[in-house]
Amino acid sequence: MAAGDLMLDLRDIHKSFFIGTPNEFEVLHGINLTVNQGEFVSIVGQSGSGKSTLMNIIGALDRPTLGEYTLDGVDIEKAKDHELSALRNKKIGFVFQTYNLIARTNALKNVELPMMYAGMGRGERTDRAKMLLEEVGMTDRMHHNPDELSGGQKQRVAIARAMANDPAIILADEPTGALDSATGRMIMDIFHKLHEEQGKTILLITHSPELSQETDRIITIKDGTILGESKGNWKGLSSDERAGVKKEVE
Amino acid sequence: MLFTENILVALAGLKANIMRSLLTMLGIIIGIASVIAIMTVGNSITLIVNSTMQDLGANNLEMGVMQKSTDQTNEDGTSYGDGYVREMTDSDMITDEMIQAYKDEFPDDVQYILKMENVGDKGKVVDGNKNANVQIIGYNKDTFEFKDYKMVAGRQFLNQDFANAKKVCMVTDKFVERMYDGDSEAALGQEVEVNVAGTYYNYYIVGVYEYVEDKFSFGVSDNPTTELVIPYETARTANHNQNKGDYYFTIVTSVNTNNDDFAIKTRDFFNINYYSRNDTYEVMVVSMTSMMDSMNTMIGMIQLALSVIAGISLVVGGIGVMNIMLVSITERTKEIGTRKALGATNSSIRMQFITESVVICVIGGIIGIILGVVLGTVAVKLMGYEAAVSAQSIIVAVGFSMAIGIFFGYYPANKAAKLNPIDALRYE
Numbered sequence: 001m002a003a004g005d006l007m008l009d010l011r012d013i014h015k016s017f018f019i020g021t022p023n024e025f026e027v028l029h030g031i032n033l034t035v036n037q038g039e040f041v042s043i044v045g046q047s048g049s050g051k052s053t054l055m056n057i058i059g060a061l062d063r064p065t066l067g068e069y070t071l072d073g074v075d076i077e078k079a080k081d082h083e084l085s086a087l088r089n090k091k092i093g094f095v096f097q098t099y100n101l102i103a104r105t106n107a108l109k110n111v112e113l114p115m116m117y118a119g120m121g122r123g124e125r126t127d128r129a130k131m132l133l134e135e136v137g138m139t140d141r142m143h144h145n146p147d148e149l150s151g152g153q154k155q156r157v158a159i160a161r162a163m164a165n166d167p168a169i170i171l172a173d174e175p176t177g178a179l180d181s182a183t184g185r186m187i188m189d190i191f192h193k194l195h196e197e198q199g200k201t202i203l204l205i206t207h208s209p210e211l212s213q214e215t216d217r218i219i220t221i222k223d224g225t226i227l228g229e230s231k232g233n234w235k236g237l238s239s240d241e242r243a244g245v246k247k248e249v250e
Numbered sequence: 251m252l253f254t255e256n257i258l259v260a261l262a263g264l265k266a267n268i269m270r271s272l273l274t275m276l277g278i279i280i281g282i283a284s285v286i287a288i289m290t291v292g293n294s295i296t297l298i299v300n301s302t303m304q305d306l307g308a309n310n311l312e313m314g315v316m317q318k319s320t321d322q323t324n325e326d327g328t329s330y331g332d333g334y335v336r337e338m339t340d341s342d343m344i345t346d347e348m349i350q351a352y353k354d355e356f357p358d359d360v361q362y363i364l365k366m367e368n369v370g371d372k373g374k375v376v377d378g379n380k381n382a383n384v385q386i387i388g389y390n391k392d393t394f395e396f397k398d399y400k401m402v403a404g405r406q407f408l409n410q411d412f413a414n415a416k417k418v419c420m421v422t423d424k425f426v427e428r429m430y431d432g433d434s435e436a437a438l439g440q441e442v443e444v445n446v447a448g449t450y451y452n453y454y455i456v457g458v459y460e461y462v463e464d465k466f467s468f469g470v471s472d473n474p475t476t477e478l479v480i481p482y483e484t485a486r487t488a489n490h491n492q493n494k495g496d497y498y499f500t501i502v503t504s505v506n507t508n509n510d511d512f513a514i515k516t517r518d519f520f521n522i523n524y525y526s527r528n529d530t531y532e533v534m535v536v537s538m539t540s541m542m543d544s545m546n547t548m549i550g551m552i553q554l555a556l557s558v559i560a561g562i563s564l565v566v567g568g569i570g571v572m573n574i575m576l577v578s579i580t581e582r583t584k585e586i587g588t589r590k591a592l593g594a595t596n597s598s599i600r601m602q603f604i605t606e607s608v609v610i611c612v613i614g615g616i617i618g619i620i621l622g623v624v625l626g627t628v629a630v631k632l633m634g635y636e637a638a639v640s641a642q643s644i645i646v647a648v649g650f651s652m653a654i655g656i657f658f659g660y661y662p663a664n665k666a667a668k669l670n671p672i673d674a675l676r677y678e
Contacts, residue, residue: 061671089593100588104262117593
């Protein structure tokens with residue numbers, strides 16, 4: 001798939017929760033969103049805006065109540081549960097605010113996990129995990145368990161893990177939310193690197209308007225509807241100006 | 251591949267909560283250990299009983315003169331006659347002529363007729379500061395042929411020793427050790443005086459034979475009671491039983507004889523020919539093989555009953571495992587959510603937790619087996635026997651603990667597998 005091709009296509013997505021009949025609570029009221037291959041997109045909204053629900057649907061963790069969703073050519077509506085598992089495994093790389101590394105399992109094994117679920121051989125997946133950890137600068141800590149790693153280190157491992165099966169899209173939910181600004185900066189730099197050097201499609205969910213400025217497109221969501229879309233000012237900036245924005249963000 | 255990963259994850263989890271893991275396993279450990287211990291003890295006893303009976307002679311028939319059933323029935327259905335029992339008299343006993351007729355009737359089946367007359371269980375021989383415990387016991391000629399004593403010195407009894415009830419004896423080398431400093435040659439021809447509860451018996455030593463430890467003797471004593479054997483007729487004279495018949499003896503049959511059938515033939519031979527007109531007594535014959543069979547069945551039943559009781563603790567242990575698995579799954583809800591987000595299918599989550607439960611149970615099972623074998627062996631050793639661990643019970647125990655792991659692990663694992671990924675991920 002070449003850059004610019006349609007990666008993500010959400011049409012009139014509704015999501016309701018049943019909090020005991022007859023109370024039906026609609027969180028998303030008809031979301032339309034497309035993301036192309038190679039884009040770095042942010043979804044910005046306050047808590048309660050529905051952005052987490054949207055992310056769950058995009059991440060194939062949940063199904064919409066109404067609407068059509070196509071991810072990398074796969075119709076999510078028609079997929080069975082085990083097909084959704086395979087989809088999450090191969091096409092989506094999750095990065096969570098709380099890292100969600102598996103406890104008592106070292107960094108290397110954590111990165112190997114999605115490849116293990118994909119059925120990759122032991123030698124092959126270990127090699128790839130080592131390579132991915134090297135990319136995020138975690139080679140010297142790869143045999144440490146999560147409780148021996150700092151927040152930034154954990155998030156770097158989590159990014160390496162998200163990249164394990166070379167996903168179509170990286171879904172990052174407040175990836176810097178639990179980190180101090182310097183560490184958060186480092187994590188954002190890794191995303192930029194993945195985006196610019198490898199052409200990864202990245203969807204960043206954040207409540208921070210400043211952080212969203214670093215992306216190509218900024219989707220603002222409020223009360224379950226998309227308010228509007230603006231362009232981030234990152235691409236047009238010179239490296240000096242970028243450094244300025246980075247400072248601002250910090 | 252996923253399988254070994256699951257085992258490694260399970261082991262890491264167990265290591266992280268060693269105390270909890272051990273407590274969880276305790277039920278399994280106790281259950282398996284008691285089953286294995288019971289099986290070990292039961293097996294050992296069965297083996298000992300069988301080999302002892304084999305030594306006594308699996309080809310033996312035990313025959314005795316017994317009282318007829320006194321329950322006789324009136325015309326109206328009530329029973330009478332269980333009051334007065336006539337004492338056994340000489341005419342109720344089996345004479346040598348009857349035995350000879352019996353031998354002549356079945357020359358191919360009857361090998362030996364073993365007779366025994368006990369003179370004194372707790373005899374004591376004292377000479378200066380030396381002493382030894384003996385049991386004075388008389389055997390007939392057939393018995394000596396059958397037992398085939400290993401002689402250390404001297405000779406066995408001669409025909410005339412039996413016929414004339416001579417006061418001769420054979421003693422063990424153990425006895426010689428205590429009384430004659432182990433000099434068997436010096437013991438020959440010596441007269442021994444045995445004190446049995448104040449009555450003195452005197453015999454001349456004609457032979458010394460090798461002492462064989464009794465399988466049923468408890469522990470090893472440095473002054474064991476050994477047999478001082480004398481001719482049967484001598485023993486009967488000592489007991490003032492000479493010229494009387496016998497009311498109990500052992501028949502050794504030939505290898506090809508079917509003992510169960512021959513027991514009936516023997517009983518019928520005596521009862522039809524000699525006891526049909528006897529008002530009170532008749533002959534009963536029991537074959538060793540049928541005794542062995544019923545003994546084994548009995549031991550097996552006791553073993554099974556005890557194992558079932560012990561097995562209950564396995565079920566309790568299994569419930570403990572299930573409980574801890576449910577706790578563990580609740581604790582690790584977020585991990586389950588993460589795994590699902592990373593692409594784990596329901597079945598791989600289910601497999602992971604079933605594997606974990608099986609690992610707990612199998613480790614518990616292995617510890618239980620070791621503990622059970624040790625306990626069983628110690629128990630059997632304390633009883634003074636050799637322990638025989640049954641490999642079969644170990645295989646069954648491992649299989650059973652795995653089955654418990656799967657059975658009690660399935661419900662929690664399935665619960666984990668069915669967790670909604672979002673709910674699991676958001677769980678705090």
